[in-house]
Amino acid sequence: LREKVEQARGKPVATEDGVKVTLQLNVGLNTERDWLKELDIQSVGLYRTEIPFMMRERLPTEDEQVELYGQILQQFKAGTVVMRTLDVGGDKPLPYLPLSEENPFLGWRGIRMTLDHPEIFLVQIRAMLRAAVGRNNLNILLPMITSAEEVDEAARMVKQAYHEVAEESYDANASQLVMPKLGVMIEVPAMVYHMHTMVDKVDFFSVGSNDLTQYMLAVDRNNQRVAGLYDAFHPAVLHALKQIIERANELNKPVSVCGELAGEPGGALLLIAMGYRTLSMNSYNIDRIRWIIRHSKAADLDVMLERALAARSPQEVRKIVTMTLEEAG
Ligand code: PEP
Numbered sequence: 001l002r003e004k005v006e007q008a009r010g011k012p013v014a015t016e017d018g019v020k021v022t023l024q025l026n027v028g029l030n031t032e033r034d035w036l037k038e039l040d041i042q043s044v045g046l047y048r049t050e051i052p053f054m055m056r057e058r059l060p061t062e063d064e065q066v067e068l069y070g071q072i073l074q075q076f077k078a079g080t081v082v083m084r085t086l087d088v089g090g091d092k093p094l095p096y097l098p099l100s101e102e103n104p105f106l107g108w109r110g111i112r113m114t115l116d117h118p119e120i121f122l123v124q125i126r127a128m129l130r131a132a133v134g135r136n137n138l139n140i141l142l143p144m145i146t147s148a149e150e151v152d153e154a155a156r157m158v159k160q161a162y163h164e165v166a167e168e169s170y171d172a173n174a175s176q177l178v179m180p181k182l183g184v185m186i187e188v189p190a191m192v193y194h195m196h197t198m199v200d201k202v203d204f205f206s207v208g209s210n211d212l213t214q215y216m217l218a219v220d221r222n223n224q225r226v227a228g229l230y231d232a233f234h235p236a237v238l239h240a241l242k243q244i245i246e247r248a249n250e251l252n253k254p255v256s257v258c259g260e261l262a263g264e265p266g267g268a269l270l271l272i273a274m275g276y277r278t279l280s281m282n283s284y285n286i287d288r289i290r291w292i293i294r295h296s297k298a299a300d301l302d303v304m305l306e307r308a309l310a311a312r313s314p315q316e317v318r319k320i321v322t323m324t325l326e327e328a329g
């Protein structure tokens, strides 16, 4: 089966009846670089920059970050790279920035931390921009956004960093510095209802289904005791995901999904039925998702989605989805 699945590399990613889907990669470590080449994927939909930050004993310097980001931008120079700004806090503490909070997932995480530490945020954005000089394939993504004001403030800092880097002309090519596209993660449930407030500030949305599920269901995504309740197939989560794609389409903004749901066969098919056309996932999920899409029919997926949205529980959704997957082989 593995061989059969790998044979789909190089073939178009589309359903049997012609619905085209773009698959992108979630990456965090630069070490998997060689294997990524084999997968026939042009773009990175989520580069989790916190991973290299967590593996050190101190903040990486601006130059170190330029080096790291440059490698990934270079490797994917034929496509685009969505670099997410530092998303620490919650389950991802930095060893050199100890925090003690009663509810870390409701606390000082992601954009909340970096907006309070402009010196960390600006250095990171500057490093991204310096790494992108002459390449023009950088997109910047903001995690844990809860209000349009956070986006305003972050966008101001991106502009500031842009002007600094342009003026300093670190590189003889500085004139080739282009303003990156700016995106926002939809992963806090409030944002499902507030996408319109930031539409003039952002170029794209990216759905973080992991956190959206955790916050919608009020279930800590890492707590084993309640792990049975953490399920992105909850019909309420599916309704939210459907609403997000509908809003994004109304607002005429590109939207992708970069949470784990996009890399699960049933999840990917539900998302495609809702109208998502860009899915970003871990490298080891790419082959099987490409395969399952190529063996599905959009018309069948519509029926599956309709039934899933009407289901009463995640378990019921899983049954419905499994039936469709079995039909696809
Ligand atoms: C998400 O929340 O779905 C996501 C992609 O981000 P992370 O898993 O890094 O929080």
Ligand code: MG
Residues within 6 Å of the ligand: 143, 187, 208, 210, 211
């Ligand atoms: Mg998240």
